Amino acid sequence: MTSNKKVFIPIFIVIGAIIIFIAPLLHINFPKKPEAVKLFEKKIDDFNLLEDNKLCQLKGKLEVNKITYLEYIEQRESLDIDRSARTDLLNFQLKQIVNNHRVFGFRTLRVFLIGFGIRLPYILFSFIILFFFLYSRDKLKTNIYLYRSVMILYTISFLISFYMTIWFVLPQDLPVTAYHILIATLTILSSWSSIYLVKYYYDREILFVLSLKIKELIHFITTSRRTYVLDFAVKASQANPDLKEDIKLKLGEYDEQLEVTMKKVAGKDES
Secondary structure (H helix, E strand, O other), X not given: OOHHXXXXXXXXXXXXXXXXXXXXXXXXXXXXXXXXXXXXXHHHHHHHHHHHHHHHHHHHHHHOOOXXXXXXXXXXXXXXXXXXXXXXXXXXXXXXXXXXXXXXXXXXXXXXXHHHHXXXXXXXXXXXXXXXXXXXXXXHXXXXXXXXXXXXXXXXXXXXXXHHHHHHHOOOOOOHHHHHHHHHHHHHHHHHHHHXXXXXXXXXXXXXXXXXXXXXXXXXXXXXXXXXXXXXXHHHHHHOHHHHHHHHHHHHHHHHHHHHHHHHHOXXXXX
């Protein structure tokens, strides 16, 4: 394992743990209602208070006989009609303000963060399961049943986590059939692409480390050939000239076999 990998793995785990801890609590720092909504709701409360005062004043006039009962009924009906019309208008305006502040269809950013914060850890847990699967893949292969079981585990984890997240952020006004088809398609594509990308970059890192080791091995072989094999062959031929041709033949066979082996390592074998 490279030194960079030794550092990256703990950092990755700690960052994941922090996000998992913070995500469900992130909404606490956000207001329950946008300021514009609060101000308009106060305007509605003031309007209702004013209308209630008008009604109380009208009842007071009736009690002290300033108006007749028939006049009270007429004025009360007029107040109710006017109040009902203005209430409908105010509620419509409030709804528009709420809609202008929606986040992915939810009334406020706080409500959105509550739902998303609960679902985000599922995605992170899925990545963590996949990461540990890749990290200990060789050990898991010693038990093929355990190996396949963990593959099923992280695949299902990705599917359910992306399903929950996509279901959460998609608009809710789609036809039921189209909604189900779209969410299923996006879930499968998201899961597959995430698994593929993680595996790709993880395997690429392994291949990079392996290529460095192969280059180091090739360097050692070529150096040792020059330093030890040739030196030994020269000394042997000097000690016994009769072995010179045999040594030359053996060296040729050795070089030929070395060249074939190097081509196989480099992936250039033509056989």
